Amino acid sequence: MLTNKQLSSIIINAIVVKMLVTFPRNIFVYCANASWLTAVYVTAIAFGLFIVIQKLYPSKENVIALADRIGGRGIRIITGIAVFAVLALNFVSIVRVFPAVIRLVLLQKTYVEIIGTIFVLVVIFGASCGIEAIARVQQLFLPVAGVVFGAFLLMLIPDMNFGYLMPVFGNGVKSILVDGLSALSVFADLLILNILLPRIKDSDTYKKSGRKAILFGGACAVLIFFFYGACYSYPASTEFIVPVYQLERLINLSDFFSRLEALFQFIWSISIFLYSALYGAVLAEVWRDTFGLRHSKPLIAPIVIGLVGIAVIPESLNDLLHFEGIINRWLYIPAFIIPLIIGVIYKLFHVKQSEKSE
Amino acid sequence: MNKMMLKIITIVAVSLMLSSCVGEEPNDIGYITALGIDKAEDGYNYTIQFANPTKISGGASESGGTGGDIVENLVVEAPTVYAAISHADSIVSKDLSLSHAKIIVISEEIAKEGLSEITDVVARNNDIRPDIYIAIAEDAGEYLEGVKPVVELNPVKYYQLTYENKKGGPVPQNNAGEFYMAYTSGDRDCALPLAGVAGGEKEKSDTDAGTGEEGSQDQSPSENDKNKNAKPVENGFGSGTKNYMPGEAGVQVKNKSETMGIAVFCGDTYIGRLGSSDADIYNILMGEISNSKATFYDEYNPDTPITMSLEEKRAPQFEIDRENKKVLIKLKLEAELLSIPKKHKNSPAIDIRAGEMVDRATEDFLHRVYNGMGSDLLGIRGKFKRFFLSNQKYREYVKTFDPKEWQFEVSTELRIKRTGMTYYY
Numbered sequence: 001m002l003t004n005k006q007l008s009s010i011i012i013n014a015i016v017v018k019m020l021v022t023f024p025r026n027i028f029v030y031c032a033n034a035s036w037l038t039a040v041y042v043t044a045i046a047f048g049l050f051i052v053i054q055k056l057y058p059s060k061e062n063v064i065a066l067a068d069r070i071g072g073r074g075i076r077i078i079t080g081i082a083v084f085a086v087l088a089l090n091f092v093s094i095v096r097v098f099p100a101v102i103r104l105v106l107l108q109k110t111y112v113e114i115i116g117t118i119f120v121l122v123v124i125f126g127a128s129c130g131i132e133a134i135a136r137v138q139q140l141f142l143p144v145a146g147v148v149f150g151a152f153l154l155m156l157i158p159d160m161n162f163g164y165l166m167p168v169f170g171n172g173v174k175s176i177l178v179d180g181l182s183a184l185s186v187f188a189d190l191l192i193l194n195i196l197l198p199r200i201k202d203s204d205t206y207k208k209s210g211r212k213a214i215l216f217g218g219a220c221a222v223l224i225f226f227f228y229g230a231c232y233s234y235p236a237s238t239e240f241i242v243p244v245y246q247l248e249r250l251i252n253l254s255d256f257f258s259r260l261e262a263l264f265q266f267i268w269s270i271s272i273f274l275y276s277a278l279y280g281a282v283l284a285e286v287w288r289d290t291f292g293l294r295h296s297k298p299l300i301a302p303i304v305i306g307l308v309g310i311a312v313i314p315e316s317l318n319d320l321l322h323f324e325g326i327i328n329r330w331l332y333i334p335a336f337i338i339p340l341i342i343g344v345i346y347k348l349f350h351v352k353q354s355e356k357s358e
Numbered sequence: 359m360n361k362m363m364l365k366i367i368t369i370v371a372v373s374l375m376l377s378s379c380v381g382e383e384p385n386d387i388g389y390i391t392a393l394g395i396d397k398a399e400d401g402y403n404y405t406i407q408f409a410n411p412t413k414i415s416g417g418a419s420e421s422g423g424t425g426g427d428i429v430e431n432l433v434v435e436a437p438t439v440y441a442a443i444s445h446a447d448s449i450v451s452k453d454l455s456l457s458h459a460k461i462i463v464i465s466e467e468i469a470k471e472g473l474s475e476i477t478d479v480v481a482r483n484n485d486i487r488p489d490i491y492i493a494i495a496e497d498a499g500e501y502l503e504g505v506k507p508v509v510e511l512n513p514v515k516y517y518q519l520t521y522e523n524k525k526g527g528p529v530p531q532n533n534a535g536e537f538y539m540a541y542t543s544g545d546r547d548c549a550l551p552l553a554g555v556a557g558g559e560k561e562k563s564d565t566d567a568g569t570g571e572e573g574s575q576d577q578s579p580s581e582n583d584k585n586k587n588a589k590p591v592e593n594g595f596g597s598g599t600k601n602y603m604p605g606e607a608g609v610q611v612k613n614k615s616e617t618m619g620i621a622v623f624c625g626d627t628y629i630g631r632l633g634s635s636d637a638d639i640y641n642i643l644m645g646e647i648s649n650s651k652a653t654f655y656d657e658y659n660p661d662t663p664i665t666m667s668l669e670e671k672r673a674p675q676f677e678i679d680r681e682n683k684k685v686l687i688k689l690k691l692e693a694e695l696l697s698i699p700k701k702h703k704n705s706p707a708i709d710i711r712a713g714e715m716v717d718r719a720t721e722d723f724l725h726r727v728y729n730g731m732g733s734d735l736l737g738i739r740g741k742f743k744r745f746f747l748s749n750q751k752y753r754e755y756v757k758t759f760d761p762k763e764w765q766f767e768v769s770t771e772l773r774i775k776r777t778g779m780t781y782y783y
Contacts, residue, residue, distance in 0.1 A: 032749055108484075164543070164545075166743035166744045167744070167751070168744075169747045170749060171749055172747075172748040172749075173748075233539050233542065234749065235543070236481075236543060249487070249488055250488060250535075252487075252489060255515075255518075258487065
């Protein structure tokens with residue numbers, strides 16, 4: 001069983017990892033220097049949606065289990081495939097972007113194919129260790145990452161210019177309220193929390209850890225957007241693929257500590273490995289539950305390799321980022337709608353059944 | 359037992375992988391310290407200056423080199439910087455790397471056409487640090503050839519100490535990152551340091567140069583002539599000093615390179631140059647001076663200048679009247695008297711008069727830059743951002759912004775501390 005701390009650790013990490021790679025740029029394209037306001041706005045929406053969704057789910061039953069209870073095998077398979085697709089699309093760009101970033105920052109002379117292969121092997125190995133093992137490591141690692149993240153932000157203060165955050169509404173109120181909704185995709189990982197429901201002791205743990213994850217993850221997102229917006233003026237802020245890496249490059253403590261990005265990337269890499277291993281394990285479990293299989297471990301390698309196959313379809317990294325931008329623009333809809341619809345139908349179904357039995 | 363063996367094999371395998379550099383050893387890399395870009399008939403002339411590790415103190419020679427020995431220059435004609443480095447790689451045995459490059463010197467001819475392409479390369483290149491300096495010179499290659507540090511045996515340190523003057527000094531404190539940010543955001547126009555060479559001077563022997571007398575006054579006649587071109591400052595602030603352009607100060611012997619003055623930009627285009635005293639004023643207006651020495655004219659003692667150490671107590675404050683296009687700049691400076699004639703110790707209200715001299719000097723500077731050159735160096739248009747709610751509305755306003763229409767008034771509050779070991783009353 002996963003504890004409250006373990007559960008919140010893995011969901012906070014899942015939310016923050018997206019912010020460490022390419023996600024912030026997509027939001028800056030729409031919301032410009034007001035991206036941090038957008039992050040505040042979508043955090044509030046995500047919190048509200050989670051409050052609604054968590055009320056719909058009974059203890060220890062996730063969206064796939066409820067789909068099965070509602071409509072049997074057929075609905076379960078349709079729901080399972082939809083959930084799998086949402087999670088796979090959410091994760092697929094990391095498989096290609098992460099090795100490219102590592103090559104750029106840490107291992108410039110190493111072939112990206114070698115880094116990618118090692119990454120995939122580690123993900124398969126990590127996922128095979130199981131969700132509990134990943135959660136335990138995550139619980140230990142998160143405070144370390146938190147301290148490094150805090151130090152990282154502190155070191156950026158001399159480079160901040162609050163004038164860059166003006167005009168306060170960036171590209172306009174509409175861009176925040178309508179286009180900014182796509183930033184809800186950063187909370188798409190809350191679907192994992194739902195999938196993990198059978199591993200959670202009681203619904204109280206589910207509720208507490210979900211709220212904590214949204215608030216901490218949202219706060220990290222707001223801080224990253226705020227600092228990036230205050231260090232890089234708009235439209236220059238839309239030109240860099242990995243905004244957090246650009247922020248790291250600004251840090252210059254002295255002649256001997258002028259390239260701290262390698263240290264930061266090392267820490268973020270551990271976060272990304274844990275995130276990827278979690279995704280490998282969760283995707284395999286979703287597949288198992290969808291098709292009623294007995295084991296999930298044998299599925300991990302084929303699923304991860306399959307995702308690598310999808311990730312290399314776009315010809316260039318730029319094409320992949322364009323594809324990712326489109327995904328992130330719409331992903332939040334199925335990520336929140338699927339558990340919401342299944343939960344509402346289940347509630348109605350459950351009420352009808354109780355009325356019949358009475 | 360099997361598990362133990364697996365652990366041992368894993369530890370040994372990981373240890374072997376972590377034991378040394380994979381790929382290129384640092385000794386195989388040639389570190390470019392500076393890059394000069396001049397116009398050529400077809401493309402550009404790139405002067406690639408790289409460190410000579412055997413001459414740098416602690417290198418193979420242990421004792422280090424002398425003068426210009428610590429760097430080597432190579433001139434390559436190429437269409438882009440990467441093509442130039444690739445070409446140079448086939449000439450130099452080491453693999454050239456930009457990861458320690460500290461400065462890019464660009465010729466005025468190129469700067470007049472715009473620097474956006476060059477700064478884009480800097481911003482997008484992963485090797486080059488965002489805090490690399492950009493300087494403008496009449497002839498970039500000549501400047502780099504003239505760089506022969508005498509008391510500094512690390513070329514990167516030489517550029518760092520020259521261009522990163524924490525006290526303000528005779529050059530603007532802007533680097534490539536700031537320039538890129540200024541022109542892409544359109545919030546302000548930028549100023550970059552000017553570099554140049556003291557020309558026509560006979561070489562001094564290596565033996566003399568090796569003594570480390572960087573400040574020697576042994577000038578050639580031609581250098582003295584050039585020195586005479588500089589005009590003395592007449593507005594009270596910086597009294598008696600000359601408003602030098604690079605190459606005019608001529609106080610170095612072995613090291614002919616000079617860095618002083620401002621290259622003024624409008625967007626990414628170089629539009630004019632200002633002298634070393636103007637750079638002092640610019641640094642005051644940008645809030646970037648501390649313990650900077652300034653000389654003042656005192657009407658009660660016209661023959662003897664008064665020197666003060668200036669410090670900015672607060673960042674300059676801007677009160678902007680958008681309708682009448684007027685700006686009131688409030689400066690708060692604190693000074694310490696460094697030299698004052700004994701007979702004028704009780705010179706009344708020197709604080710007020712010194713403040714007024716700063717007012718006059720800054721207003722004169724702003725008049726020349728804004729009304730004369732049409733450059734928004736202080737970023738007045740960027741300060742309007744807070745009056746707008748969206749970027750679109752702000753951009754529409756910026757299109758109508760003309761620096762030449764703006765008037766400036768400066769109000770300086772200068773307080774003299776009168777601390778130190780000498781009694782002044």
